[in-house]
Amino acid sequence: MKLEEVVRNRKSVRAFSPNSVPRETISRVVELARWAPSWGNTQPWEIVVADGPKAKELADAFEAEGKKGATPRPSISMPVNFSGVYKDRYMNLGKNLLAFMGITREDKEARMSHYLNMYRFFGAPAVVYLVIDGDLNEPYSCLDIGSIGTTICYAAMVHGLGTIYLAASMHFPDIVKRVLDIPETKKIVIGIAIGYPEADKLAAVFRSDRAPLDEILRFA
Numbered sequence: 001m002k003l004e005e006v007v008r009n010r011k012s013v014r015a016f017s018p019n020s021v022p023r024e025t026i027s028r029v030v031e032l033a034r035w036a037p038s039w040g041n042t043q044p045w046e047i048v049v050a051d052g053p054k055a056k057e058l059a060d061a062f063e064a065e066g067k068k069g070a071t072p073r074p075s076i077s078m079p080v081n082f083s084g085v086y087k088d089r090y091m092n093l094g095k096n097l098l099a100f101m102g103i104t105r106e107d108k109e110a111r112m113s114h115y116l117n118m119y120r121f122f123g124a125p126a127v128v129y130l131v132i133d134g135d136l137n138e139p140y141s142c143l144d145i146g147s148i149g150t151t152i153c154y155a156a157m158v159h160g161l162g163t164i165y166l167a168a169s170m171h172f173p174d175i176v177k178r179v180l181d182i183p184e185t186k187k188i189v190i191g192i193a194i195g196y197p198e199a200d201k202l203a204a205v206f207r208s209d210r211a212p213l214d215e216i217l218r219f220a
């Protein structure tokens, strides 16, 4: 695959086939992605993959938290208040995604089902967790995590795999640490769900839009 094809065709997948992804394939994805840049080549990432029964155990536990209406308790602070254009873009994403899936604002049941499905990682057979040491400088290490995370998303496409970064997958880090045997001192930055897209499901087909180039680019 050409780089341009990879970059233009990557999108967040929200419907995965239950077919498992061979560990060998995930290892090859991470082997390629580890060439991503990091501050001072510190490579602060630790990558822990939940697959098979562990992925199911996590999905069950996250769904249970979702059903209880538990408040997220992430290891790293998450964005809370957006305003202006950022709020508009965020709201547009939700509106466009639900409309594309045929879910109306009034349909509380379908919205809840989508929300709980997110806590089941949209059916992905595996979640790649990106973890940092608790005493690392957080904003900078998170830049590095974004660097390898997005490279993982691109590298996965070479194997016909789809991905989605999922903040939802780190809403309950205590559960992730217990199930995946990750020491208490570590921080779970993000999880990326990975698997084969369920091509006939709308949630696997949806494409988000982008701000026009002249809105984000300026030559000084």
Ligand SMILES: Cc1cc2nc3c(=O)[nH]c(=O)nc-3n(C[C@H](O)[C@H](O)[C@H](O)COP(=O)(O)O)c2cc1C
Binding pocket: 010, 011, 012, 013, 014, 093, 118, 164, 165, 166, 167, 168, 169, 190, 207, 208
């Ligand atoms: C850090 C991060 C966290 C995200 N968390 C979620 C999430 O919890 N649920 C979700 O449906 N999408 C999540 N996304 C996916 C974004 O909504 C998506 O990347 C954005 O809408 C752009 O669409 P695209 O990835 O299809 O190009 C997340 C993306 C990033 C980068």
